[in-house]
């Protein structure tokens with residue numbers, strides 16, 4: 001009877017038996033969880049027994065399943081894992097040690113978008129689609145080798161349709177297109193998706209600016225921060241993510257305006273001005289490597305007349 005029960009359990013939850021081991025206080029339900037958007041748009045999850053010390057030799061899996069138009073955002077508020085080197089805040093190697101692995105699904109395959117160990121706080125990640133998986137691994141060790149209590153981790157999750165962009169008007173919930181009109185606000189801010197966390201992969205976002213025609217308004221964009229993975233000329237051939245600009249409507253490129261990527265912009269590149277009242281900023285990420293993206297300000301102003309100094 002016991003044997004058949006054990007077989008049944010091993011069939012039902014292969015991930016537990018292959019690697020996991022639970023101490024008396026850690027039940028499987030604490031450690032293997034699926035969060036579905038239909039059951040709640042946000043919440044928290046933690047390592048077993050948080051903020052008490054977690055046991056060694058276990059693997060936990062937290063799976064997130066959103067609706068098709070949603071992205072999963074996970075924010076690690078506090079991470080304190082067992083780490084042998086002195087500088088846990090700047091770990092160099094996260095394999096064969098307690099770690100948190102964040103995975104996404106790309107055309108059916110699981111891909112890592114983050115592997116963390118040691119200590120960190122406020123790390124924010126976003127999936128390129130409705131799935132995400134977080135694996136917490138604690139390596140088997142002698143209990144006596146633990147020198148200090150390690151809390152594990154505490155994180156928040158959200159199922160979002162706004163790509164983590166909080167200004168402008170989103171055209172449609174599943175599209176990363178945000179419109180900023182002069183009528184609504186003469187100036188403001190906008191960011192890459194999931195800022196200040198890494199931007200999601202395979203994502204294109206458009207920021208559409210509409211000034212007043214009669215006033216002959218133009219818009220001026222100023223990048224306060226800029227970190228977009230890529231090398232010049234920031235094209236798909238160089239496997240680059242990019243920020244590009246257009247004075248024209250949808251699907252017409254503007255060849256006179258150069259694409260931006262990398263993590264250094266000259267003073268000249270930092271400020272971009274439109275020809276007329278209509279302007280588009282296009283952010284595009286590919287399926288490899290991520291970065292923080294950008295934070296920018298915009299300001300509508302009259303084309304003629306004295307130019308105001310733009311705030312930094």
Ligand SMILES: [Ca+2]
Pocket residue numbers: 229239240241285286287288289290
């Ligand atoms: Ca990339």
